[in-house]
Amino acid sequence: MDAVLRVTEVFKSIRETKFSGIRSPGEFFDYHRISRPADVNQAISRISYNTRYFSGNYGLIIAVLAVYAVITNYLLLISLAFLVFGFAAINKFAPEATQFGEHTITQKHLYTGLFVIGIPLLWISSPIGTFFWLVGASGVLILGHACILEPGVESEYATIQENV
Template identity: 70%
Template sequence: MEHALRIVDKIKSLRETRFSGLRPPTEFFDYQRISKPADVNTATSRISYNTRYFSGNYGLIVSMLAVYAIITNYHLLIAITFLVGGFALINRFAPDATQLGEHTVTQKHLYLGLFVIGIPLVWFADPFGTVFWIIGASAVLILVHASIMEPGVESEYASIDGETV
């Protein structure tokens, strides 16, 4: 029960910190603010501003792409499930050493067996390709969106540090 409360608290703190910066979809997908940048300097300034302004939305995009990549890579999904499930099962059902005939099996032995089987499974699942796909797809989506989205009116006031008009 205490473990579940810690998870709920973690989710609440994540929502307050990370998702508090989310901009509404109507603002993120405002097609009236889309335009081709005039030059590289304009694109660079837009990317600089929009990556800060829409950072919560971009973080959500990266998270969704990561979930998609893991779900569609069945080998990686099986390997991660095997390792996480193995850790959970060992911690729950084998906290103490067990005597099997003449041999004593400890948690250390069980973890070693889990790694001997799990690491080749993960290696076979090509996690590096998945990570590079997530990085590439995220970079393309974020850079394209940030460069074609004109900053809003609030960007004009972003450089003013509390000065009154």
């Protein structure tokens, strides 16, 4: 029960810190502010401002893409579930050594068996490829959005506030 409270507190703190800066969909998808940057300097300036301004929205995009990547890669989902639930089951149901005939099975033996099966299963499910897909897909979406969206009027005042 204590672990459940800690998990809910962690999610609450993430929501308060990371997702408190989520801008409204109307502002994030404002098609009136879409334009091609004139040069590379303007593109870099837009990316710099928009990644700070829409950081909550971009974090949400990365989270949604990560969930999508794990759900569509069934073998990765199964191997992660196997490792997580196996670890939890060993901690809950086998805290002490168990005697089977002449053999004594300890937590160390159970963890070894879990990792001997789980790590190759995880390796076959290509988590590295999934990670690079996530980096590429989120990079293209975020940099593309940040580059083509003109900063709002409030960006003009951001430099004045920093200098004061």
